[in-house]
Amino acid sequence: MAKIAFLGLGVMGYPMAGHLKAAGHEVTVYNRTAAKAEAWVAEHGGSHAETPAEAADGADFVLTCVGNDDDLRAICTGDHGVFTGMSEGAILVDHTTVSAKVTRELAGIAAGRGIGYVDAPISGGQAGAENGKLSVMCGGDQAHYDRAEPVISTYAKICRLIGEIGAGQTTKMCNQIAIAGLVQGLSEALHFAEKAGLDGRAVVEVISQGAAGSWQMENRYETMIDGAFDHGFAIDWMRKDLGICLSTGDEIGAALPVTALVDQFYKDVQNMGGNRWDTSALIARLRKLGAV
The missing domain is CATH 1.10.1040.10 (N-(1-d-carboxylethyl)-l-norvaline Dehydrogenase; domain 2)
Known part of the structure; x- marks a missing residue:
């Protein structure tokens, strides 16, 4: 079982994080609206953090599922971003649908810190997230994908590495x-x-x-x-x-x-x-x- 941070508890992220906790992983969640993170903990257990960096501290995997390029950049970078809290050797798996441009930008920052990065947008809608039957299309290094795939499979019907960073997007x-x-x-x-x-x-x-x-x-x-x-x-x-x-x-x-x-x-x-x-x-x- 892994120590996982999950950031972004929207209609997709909320049940996805729930599947991870049900599978036995140690899950810490973060959401911009703290009340939603508190509600998730009340329902599933685990813990919630006040900042992205706090959530990512000591995590083996950091999973993100937010809104757009700006949202993703905001939670990854800066004094309280996940890159500040992540340890060398940890892997960030991004489930947000964003541009390949911002994906490559953030993956480059991650690589400079010794952090793995897999872009892994999802398809299947809210029902797919709730039922653990999402399609996940990935880009990144084969070794990073191989480590992340067992975690992703918790809520995926199919998960495939398509190519290098950006190929998932x-x-x-x-x-x-x-x-x-x-x-x-x-x-x-x-x-x-x-x-x-x-x-x-x-x-x-x-x-x-x-x-x-x-x-x-x-x-x-x-x-x-x-x-x-x-x-x-x-x-x-x-x-x-x-x-x-x-x-x-x-x-x-x-x-x-x-x-x-x-x-x-x-x-x-x-x-x-x-x-x-x-x-x-x-x-x-x-x-x-x-x-x-």
């Missing part, structure tokens, strides 16, 4: 690009069924068993039909991710026309007040257009 961009197009297609199909007077549930029962089937269809079609959009990854976060996709695409010369279009559709949903709706809310935009 780049793979997560592939994931978000694929999701954007899939959700728009599913939204259009369900909207079309509604307008045609069909029973959407009956339609999905049939087409989900053929070539149109997908995770998004299986897990989101009913809530989309019902207009319930509080079941997953928020649109604000999706637009943050798609922004990374598009800027990286410009840098490497990858054409992403559908991704750029769907990003603008998500902007429309934000303008409808749907910032915190989940990504399946694209259908709400179509319903609004169809009602005009």
Whole structure:
């Protein structure tokens, strides 16, 4: 069993840290809003720290799952950052979806301190985190990954080292690009069924068993039909991710026309007040257009 610090107790991090504690690891948590860390300790045991550095002190592994590039940089660097508290030989595993640029920046700082670094963004949504069935895509040194993988497997359905530092984040961009197009297609199909007077549930029962089937269809079609959009990854976060996709695409010369279009559709949903709706809310935009 390892001594682990887990930083970031959002809808993903909270249950992930819980799986680690249930598996018998010694877990110290940190969250920017201290009340959430206190609630986690009350539910799971373990301990909570006042600063990232305090949480990381003496830890074999430091796991982070925060919001964006700036959040990650803030908890890693500075007088109270995790790099200040981590010991030489410890490993930082970052589950945040951030740019490969900040990943390489922080991995370089870590290497200068003798600290290992694995970028390990996750996919599977809140349900995947709660059920311990996340997909984890990693970048980093093989030896660091080999040490971290048994810890990550506590809440993962699949975990793979894709390549060097930054490869995990780049793979997560592939994931978000694929999701954007899939959700728009599913939204259009369900909207079309509604307008045609069909029973959407009956339609999905049939087409989900053929070539149109997908995770998004299986897990989101009913809530989309019902207009319930509080079941997953928020649109604000999706637009943050798609922004990374598009800027990286410009840098490497990858054409992403559908991704750029769907990003603008998500902007429309934000303008409808749907910032915190989940990504399946694209259908709400179509319903609004169809009602005009």
